[in-house]
Each structure stands twice: as structure tokens, then as C-alpha cells.
Amino acid sequence: MQPIRLGLVGYGKIAQDQHVPAIKANSGFQLVAVATQGKPCAGVENFQSLTELLANGPAVDAIAFCTPPQGRFALVQEALAAGKHVLVEKPPCATLGEALALVDQAQAQGVSALFAWHSRYAPGIEAARDWLASRTLQSVQIDWKEDVRKWHPGQTWIWQPGGLGVFDPGINALSIVTHLLALPLFVEAAELRVPNNCQSPIAASIKMSDARHLDVRAEFDFDHGHDELWSIEVRCAEGVLRLDNGGALLSIDGVRQTVSEEGEYAAVYRHFQQLIGAKASDLDVQPLRLVADSFFVGSRVAVEAFYD
Numbered sequence: 001m002q003p004i005r006l007g008l009v010g011y012g013k014i015a016q017d018q019h020v021p022a023i024k025a026n027s028g029f030q031l032v033a034v035a036t037q038g039k040p041c042a043g044v045e046n047f048q049s050l051t052e053l054l055a056n057g058p059a060v061d062a063i064a065f066c067t068p069p070q071g072r073f074a075l076v077q078e079a080l081a082a083g084k085h086v087l088v089e090k091p092p093c094a095t096l097g098e099a100l101a102l103v104d105q106a107q108a109q110g111v112s113a114l115f116a117w118h119s120r121y122a123p124g125i126e127a128a129r130d131w132l133a134s135r136t137l138q139s140v141q142i143d144w145k146e147d148v149r150k151w152h153p154g155q156t157w158i159w160q161p162g163g164l165g166v167f168d169p170g171i172n173a174l175s176i177v178t179h180l181l182a183l184p185l186f187v188e189a190a191e192l193r194v195p196n197n198c199q200s201p202i203a204a205s206i207k208m209s210d211a212r213h214l215d216v217r218a219e220f221d222f223d224h225g226h227d228e229l230w231s232i233e234v235r236c237a238e239g240v241l242r243l244d245n246g247g248a249l250l251s252i253d254g255v256r257q258t259v260s261e262e263g264e265y266a267a268v269y270r271h272f273q274q275l276i277g278a279k280a281s282d283l284d285v286q287p288l289r290l291v292a293d294s295f296f297v298g299s300r301v302a303v304e305a306f307y308d
Ligand SMILES: NC(=O)C1=CN([C@@H]2O[C@H](COP(=O)(O)OP(=O)(O)OC[C@H]3O[C@@H](n4cnc5c(N)ncnc54)[C@H](O)[C@@H]3O)[C@@H](O)[C@H]2O)C=CC1
Pocket: 009, 010, 011, 012, 013, 014, 015, 035, 036, 037, 038, 039, 048, 049, 050, 066, 067, 068, 069, 071, 075, 089, 090, 091, 118, 151, 152, 155, 168
């Protein structure tokens, strides 16, 4: 079977760290062209824009998007209009409206599309979801804290409108929790702590609940120490489930559980390949809705300026 000919737009940090290695390790894909505004990708044809890639580049079946969320909507629209399958990094767009429009356009075009919530593919997530399915949940505590200087060095877009600030990593925790829980979550209150030289928060506290009044709390921090804290604790009547290291580690009542050995991005691309084969799509906007609602109801607290 011929490999899926893949173009990639936005050869930046995550494309270099995760996407290109995962593509190269999956014989179902062949990376044939890159469109980027930064350094070129070795070994493939490079273009300054998606438009140029589509017009003058090699034939592609699918496009992976690793650009910042601002401006990504028009790029994905262009690929869909050209009949390409699309894999879109999180968050899918800068606004919920854009994401919903992409859902409709992908369906109308009859191509496969994936909003790639990469943290949902962490090794412990499916085992955690299976365990929780038959338990009586009482509360959820999310602590998602990392150093923006480590994970987004020099990236000014993240502090601009649409860049989400600390919700850029925090949305990963929301993508896990919305995958683990059976009922939709609602934002009851939020506090967004915004540096006085930024347009998006550096830290946030969020209180959420569901129709059964489950108590879900989240603490996000982008100015954390070098050792990340990416943990989710679910207290149930039957015991306590913890996901640590972004979902790579799962423990139940303090006992470490056996989890998948597949990495996040290997699983993301395997899923994309399966969707294309099945002429299907996977386009969940719930994590982005929770971020939007946090911005709607969140109180703003000005904090000291942030400098990279
Ligand atoms: N940095 C990280 O650790 C992770 C980032 N992500 C997500 O991946 C996305 C990108 O993040 P990073 O790679 O860190 O950002 P980045 O700033 O390192 O890379 C973005 C790339 O897109 C290119 N670009 C921007 N506009 C373009 C356009 N119109 N056409 C072609 N290329 C364009 C830039 O030249 C740059 O190379 C974000 O949505 C982020 O949330 C996901 C997982 C981890």
C-alpha cells in the first residue's frame, strides 16, 4: 500500500521535536514537503507558504499543521478546500467559531480531519478512562505547571490575543479530563492572572463542575520551576486515581499501573492513518470550549510583567 504523502506547515519546535520523528517512524506516511517561515526542513522540498506548496510542490494527500493558533484557520480552510486530509495541532484554532467552521468544512469536503489533542494519547490515559468508567467520582484536582521559557522559548505569539498563554499547555489537561469524564464540564468560575505586558494569562485557577455537581479544580502555571508538574488526581468512592507526568504515569491508591508503551505522537499519527483508511474524522472542540468559557467568566488579576 502506498504511503500517505504528507505536507507539513510550520516547521517549528513541536514539528522538529515530535511530528517529524513520528512521521519518519511510521511507514504509512511519507513527508514530501514543508511550508514554513523559519528554518527549512532537511530532506524535503521547502516552501514559504502553503499556497506555494499546493501550487508548485509535489502531490500531497494530507497536511499536518504545526503553526501558532493565530492564522491557522485560513491555512486549514485552504487545505480542506484543496481536498486534503488534515491533522491540526492543539488548539485547533484561535477561536471556537473557527474550530466549529472547520468541523463543518471537513464534513462537507468528505476528507479525514483530526484535531490532535496529543495529551489524550499519553500512555496512561486509556487505562485510566477504563478504570473510572465504573467508579463513583467525587472530585478532580488538576495541577498543570511548567516553564514557558523551556517549552516556548522566544515565542511571542503565545502572549498575544489568540495565543492562550498558560491555557496553551493547560488545554492539554482539559483535553485529558474531558476524555476521562462521562459528562460535559461547565466553568463555574476562573481567575486569570495576566502580566501587565501580556495579552494572555501566565497563570489561572478554574472551578468546573458537571450535571452531577462533580467538583473539578484546575491550577495552571506557566512560570513554574524547571521540573514540570503535570498531574490529575481523581478521588472516587472506591479509591484514588492519579495521572502524573502528563498522563505517562498512572497509579491507583498509590500503586503504579501498567500502561501503554507507545508515545503520544506515534499514537497521534497511527490514529490519523486509521481515520484516513476509514474515511472518518475526529474533531472534538470540548477542550477549546472550556478555555473560551474560562475567558468569558474569568476575573482578571494584573500581575508583574513577564520577560522571556
Ligand atoms: N512547544 C511545545 O512544546 C508544543 C507546542 N504545541 C503546539 O504546536 C503549535 C506550534 O507550537 P511551537 O512549535 O512551539 O511554535 P513555534 O513558534 O516554535 O513554531 C511555529 C512555526 O510555524 C511557522 N509559521 C507561522 N506562521 C506560518 C505560516 N503562515 N505558514 C507557514 N509557517 C508558519 C513559524 O515559522 C514556526 O516555524 C502550537 O499550537 C502549540 O500549542 C504542541 C505540543 C508541544
